[in-house]
Amino acid sequence: MWAPVQFSIAKHFPMKNRRLLLPVFFALIAATSWLIGCKKDADSQPTVGTVSFEMANMVGSKDLALDGTVYTTASGETFTVSTFKYYLSNIKFTKADGSTYAAPGEYHLVDAARASSTNFTISNVPTGNYTGVSFVVGVDSTTTKGDPLALPGDLNPANAMYWTWASGHIFLKLEGTATSGSAPNPITCHVGGYRAPYSAIVTASPSLNGNTLVVRANQSPKIRFSADVLKMFDGNSPGSHVALSTFQEIMMPSTRAVQIAQNYAAGMFAVNSVQAN
Amino acid sequence: MWRTFYLLRAGRLLLAHWRLVVLLALTGVVGASAGCSRVADMALAVPGTEQPSNFPSMVYGLAKNPPDAATFALGRRLFYDPRLSSDGTVSCGSCHRAEAAFSHEGHRLSPGVGSRLATRNVPALQNLRWRQGFMADGGVLGLELQALAPLTSPLEMNMPLANALARLNADAEYQRQFAAIYGPGPIDTPQFLRALAQFVASLTSANSRYDKYVRHEADGKLSAQEVSGLLTFKAKCGSCHATDLFTDERFHNNGLDRTFAADSGRAHITSQPAHRGLFKVPSLRNVARTAPYMHDGRFATLAQVLAHYDHGVQPSPTLDPLLRSPSGRLGIALSSAEQADLLAFLTTLTDNDFLTDRRLAPPQ
Numbered sequence: 001m002w003a004p005v006q007f008s009i010a011k012h013f014p015m016k017n018r019r020l021l022l023p024v025f026f027a028l029i030a031a032t033s034w035l036i037g038c039k040k041d042a043d044s045q046p047t048v049g050t051v052s053f054e055m056a057n058m059v060g061s062k063d064l065a066l067d068g069t070v071y072t073t074a075s076g077e078t079f080t081v082s083t084f085k086y087y088l089s090n091i092k093f094t095k096a097d098g099s100t101y102a103a104p105g106e107y108h109l110v111d112a113a114r115a116s117s118t119n120f121t122i123s124n125v126p127t128g129n130y131t132g133v134s135f136v137v138g139v140d141s142t143t144t145k146g147d148p149l150a151l152p153g154d155l156n157p158a159n160a161m162y163w164t165w166a167s168g169h170i171f172l173k174l175e176g177t178a179t180s181g182s183a184p185n186p187i188t189c190h191v192g193g194y195r196a197p198y199s200a201i202v203t204a205s206p207s208l209n210g211n212t213l214v215v216r217a218n219q220s221p222k223i224r225f226s227a228d229v230l231k232m233f234d235g236n237s238p239g240s241h242v243a244l245s246t247f248q249e250i251m252m253p254s255t256r257a258v259q260i261a262q263n264y265a266a267g268m269f270a271v272n273s274v275q276a277n
Numbered sequence: 278m279w280r281t282f283y284l285l286r287a288g289r290l291l292l293a294h295w296r297l298v299v300l301l302a303l304t305g306v307v308g309a310s311a312g313c314s315r316v317a318d319m320a321l322a323v324p325g326t327e328q329p330s331n332f333p334s335m336v337y338g339l340a341k342n343p344p345d346a347a348t349f350a351l352g353r354r355l356f357y358d359p360r361l362s363s364d365g366t367v368s369c370g371s372c373h374r375a376e377a378a379f380s381h382e383g384h385r386l387s388p389g390v391g392s393r394l395a396t397r398n399v400p401a402l403q404n405l406r407w408r409q410g411f412m413a414d415g416g417v418l419g420l421e422l423q424a425l426a427p428l429t430s431p432l433e434m435n436m437p438l439a440n441a442l443a444r445l446n447a448d449a450e451y452q453r454q455f456a457a458i459y460g461p462g463p464i465d466t467p468q469f470l471r472a473l474a475q476f477v478a479s480l481t482s483a484n485s486r487y488d489k490y491v492r493h494e495a496d497g498k499l500s501a502q503e504v505s506g507l508l509t510f511k512a513k514c515g516s517c518h519a520t521d522l523f524t525d526e527r528f529h530n531n532g533l534d535r536t537f538a539a540d541s542g543r544a545h546i547t548s549q550p551a552h553r554g555l556f557k558v559p560s561l562r563n564v565a566r567t568a569p570y571m572h573d574g575r576f577a578t579l580a581q582v583l584a585h586y587d588h589g590v591q592p593s594p595t596l597d598p599l600l601r602s603p604s605g606r607l608g609i610a611l612s613s614a615e616q617a618d619l620l621a622f623l624t625t626l627t628d629n630d631f632l633t634d635r636r637l638a639p640p641q
Binding site for chain 2: 145147148149150156157158159160162164165166167193195197198252253254
């Protein structure tokens with residue numbers, strides 16, 4: 001490589017032009033060290049991995065079915081479910097030292113009627129050992145106020161998770177019928193709204209139960225969650241219980257919608273397992 | 278994201294046909310000036326693409342959805358197509374009539390599918406490029422999104438968006454029209470709403486006798502009574518019905534009721550007690566043709582509206598301060614002569630060019 005260069009120097013650069021060689025030489029050195037530097041970066045770069053989410057929609061200990069199966073609440077009320085859909089977004093992974101990675105642009109609509117929607121992956125997660133996970137159940141206000149025509153697939157208003165009368169997404173939708181009252185009572189529960197005092201944007205942080213989520217370039221762990229419909233109607237705080245036989249429809253932001261959002265943020269999601277690969 | 282998608286798709290097309298691209302680029306250099314004038318011609322073929330000199334600047338500017346004749350024609354077809362309602366009987370144009378400035382003259386409330394009555398009076402559709410938000414409560418944040426509200430309301434067209442798209446995609450002629458504009462592939466949400474927005478954005482009323490008067494145009498003459506009405510209007514109505522769009526684009530409680538159980542207005546969207554009974558100030562353009570009046574269509578005539586402001590204003594905690602004088606008197610005192618002058622003035626806002634524009638009528 002060098003010999004022909006030297007040869008060409010002698011041949012093509014007469015003495016009076018040799019002064020030009022010095023800058024050319026330095027430029028070559030700079031370019032070479034830049035190339036080497038890049039290679040070194042690539043070698044030592046903290047690489048990224050992929051994390052899979054799998055959502056199992058449940059009612060208590062039973063799998064959720066939208067076929068008229070009758071379920072029973074802790075207080076003995078019975079009901080059926082015909083629709084169960086919710087957004088998961090703003091997914092964050094936390095390390096033991098408290099540092100976090102917030103996955104950008106993740107908006108996933110989980111629809112109990114569409115099996116493919118219950119599995120999704122988050123790519124470009126920096127490798128590391130994570131001890132916590134959290135996500136918004138719903139859509140952040142900036143995005144939901146933004147132009148939905150510029151938003152990708154799951155946020156498309158055609159998914160019937162959008163309030164056309166008050167531009168913004170429905171964060172969670174449950175529809176069904178309470179069957180334990182004197183007459184069947186329709187359950188129409190559309191939770192949404194990003195404005196105070198009835199913002200229903202809530203974050204769930206289900207415990208990994210002491211497991212570590214190990215993300216490596218060649219290791220794509222999967223978190224298996226369950227989402228328990230019953231927890232929508234019973235939270236941790238007194239007064240959080242919502243009776244189904246007397247349930248009145250929720251189709252706009254309200255204190256009742258916020259109560260249900262707090263209930264499902266507190267207890268609906270649980271981690272069943274963290275699989276290494 | 279959609280934009281990125283289209284850019285990517287465009288990029289792939291360019292790569293695939295690079296020889297053609299080079300050829301086009303060379304031709305483009307030669308024909309650049311001709312191309313520019315063609316674009317201008319296309320825009321001119323679409324009504325309402327010019328900025329009237331007496332209007333504020335556009336909110337929904339031309340660049341947001343560059344007007345062209347083909348997309349305008351497609352939007353017009355969509356606007357007048359009853360197949361966009363669940364039972365195929367109601368189009369946008371069923372309740373928004375061109376000859377009434379796209380309001381539903383004579384209807385307090387209008388029937389949707391199955392003759393169900395919506396909850397508010399049909400508003401006029403005009404000068405929407407200059408609007409900040411939509412609906413009497415401001416719930417809809419943009420022009421392209423506006424159509425979704427009546428489309429999906431069970432009381433109006435009762436059509437979920439996915440069903441509307443499926444119906445369009447099942448129609449060969451729509452497929453062809455959309456593909457000619459947006460390229461091949463299924464008709465999707467942005468295409469549908471942007472095409473429709475091209476039509477409603479074109480509904481510009483800027484040629485009333487009043488406009489010609491303020492622009493000092495040839496036939497811009499007002500009678501002495503009309504000028505007197507204009508002066509009264511500026512003094513007593515103009516703070517809310519501001520600018521030559523005749524709205525400040527804000528929400529006010531104009532004293533229709535003492536309580537707002539039936540319709541809380543802006544508070545329906547914001548849940549703020551201070552917003553109970555506040556409604557968006559409507560434009561008064563073509564107001565003589567858009568009866569009945571108020572968000573619920575309670576007043577059949579403009580004379581009743583003026584009577585309301587003179588002596589019908591009801592007290593409530595959110596009543597607009599402008600309607601409460603220091604003496605405690607409510608409303609805007611208007612003598613019978615002032616009311617007659619105002620009625621005369623308001624008729625000068627009728628824009629017959631707009632009301633009879635055949636390009637805006639149902640396609641033949």
